[in-house]
Amino acid sequence: MLSDGSAGAGPCRIFLAGDSVVVHREQSKAPMTGWGQVLHFFFGPEVEIVNCARAGASARTFSERGRLEWILNNIRPGDYLLTSFGINDAKPEEWLRTEAYGDFTRHLRKFVDGARERNAHPVLISPHERDTYDVHGNLPRSIPEYAMAMRDLSVETSVPYLNLYDQSLVWWEELGPENVRPFFLHLGPGEHPNYPDGFDDPGHLVPAGAIACARYIAYSLVAQNVVPAHWVINLDRPEFPPEWVVWLDDESHRALTEARTAGVG
Known part of the structure; x- marks a missing residue:
């Protein structure tokens, strides 16, 4: 699967399809941060990250509303399509929900097959677990069946699978209830101007958590030989300057969100 990026002009592009834990966030949501927002920290100039993730999307809605079609209309041979869904697919709303071993994998196949039909490289990534420790210090599993379904589909289709879900469980359990909180959006009153009354969100990351993911x-x-090792940088860098994490102004975020769709649905 290794590509040298020479199939088209300019750098090789990594397209991201996902939901709110992947998306590049707007200023009014800071310090909420998607991991796709900081993925470029770890790639050199040979790679361009094209973050097409959409807050609130499931595999179903991302496909049905033309966002996958936009990616497939723009992706080139040798590019990559990293796909990560499951959090919103597990929600009860009928228009959003998919069943793990049903519509979820059926929709994911569209991402895999669409990339391959265009000689691009599909990759499946399970979402991270939420910060949902209970009062007894136990960490319940919220979407294990979606991670398993994605893993099984990767085997069936011979697509690389990055198991962020299991890795996050290891991290969160090692850190424990108190030490995992700085990875997520937990703010007290007056701590941040965007949330003057405080805000507790166990599902969305702040820069520390996004960078870890x-x-x-x-x-x-690199470990799975999906991309050349020389493309990847900063893996051993312990910290990044806070000013490196950039949020889009709200108008640019809105315009970008509206632009990266084929206008279906």
């Missing part, structure tokens, strides 16, 4: 993804892409 992005680092794992970059590492895994």
